[in-house]
Amino acid sequence: MSDIFSRIEHSRTADEVIGQIETLILEGVLRTGDRLPGERDLAQRFEVSRPILRDALKTLELRGLLVTRHGGGTYVADVIGQVFSKPVMDLISTHRKAAGDYLEYRREIEGIAAEYAARRATPDDIALLDAIMARMDEAYDSGDFEDEAEIDVEFHHAVGECAHNIILLHTLRSCYRLLSEGVFRHRLLVFTLPGAREELLAQHRAIYMAVKAGDPAAARKAAMDHIAYVERSMAEAERTGDWQRVSRLRLRQRAGEHELQRKRS
Known part of the structure; x- marks a missing residue:
């Protein structure tokens, strides 16, 4: 400072x-x-x-x-937190449609942010992205889901800063606040899907490379493709979680039935 x-x-x-x-x-x-x-x-x-x-x-x-x-x-002061008040955040966290709407909104706005970043990023901005990308590679190598998710948000923060648009910056920060506050608790499940970690790393690198190369169209497409992938993956992770829950209940039920039959015999 x-x-x-x-x-x-x-x-x-x-x-x-x-x-x-x-x-x-x-x-x-x-x-x-x-x-x-x-x-x-x-x-x-x-x-x-x-x-x-x-x-x-x-x-x-x-x-x-x-x-x-x-x-x-x-x-x-916590000026960003006032965009989504605690009651609103609680509502978003308990309504499933909100997660889809959130990602739909992010897909469009992050596409714009990446496009602007590719047009406007300064050498200092690129140096910041270089450092974050290096840390992302390290987190991937360590296999720590929570660390990867934290750097994921930091990466998107940085791209938003590179866009050099004040309104866009604070709008994005309010969106990322929902992630850091754990409103979408199942987002970590995305990292557990087969091949997801590799795919996410490649997508972030595509955004990074397009911004660094000063290619607005490629940056916008890479950002929007990334959020579209996250949308599909979160839906799949949620379904998989439901399947696992149902399977576990069935297993317990069958085990209980077998135990009851054993006692009767």
Whole structure:
């Protein structure tokens, strides 16, 4: 975080500080839960007095963008979580149609994000994607489903950031929030399907390569194909789970019948 704050060039007022921090939050540089540097350090970076900084931070806190926690420290508030409130998230998690609608929406919006990313990604963006792709390869080699799923979300976050569209960025973040909150609990089942891990890795690599090559059409197609595959796989995983549940009940029932017959004989 040492390089994201810059000195206030002109009037050195609270409004200037407020504007810079708001922009960092809006552009996704500062994320929910990020801790700001201490008051003295931050005032030095902005080159403003500590009273001016305090006024700015207080205003941002009143606007709901920052929060001060017990034990000290100022953090970026949970502005993304307000898009899907807890009651709405609970409703989504208990209605099966919502999962399908969620993926249908993501298929279209992630296609746009990947297309924009291929057009607009900077060398720094590509360096970030390089690092995430390397970690994805490592997670695949380790065979840790939860680790793979976590990096999966991080990868899509990064592609959204590479699109350099503020509205798209925050819309996608609100979508991914549903994943990180475990609203779609059966999504990990996708990784257990035969060949799914290999296929998912190849699909992410196709998105990554298209963005890196600056090919918008290929990036959009790769992203949409990926979500379409996830849609099919989640449906299959859910059916497989149901089949396993029914098979297990049948087995228990048959075992019970055999035990009853044995006792009667």
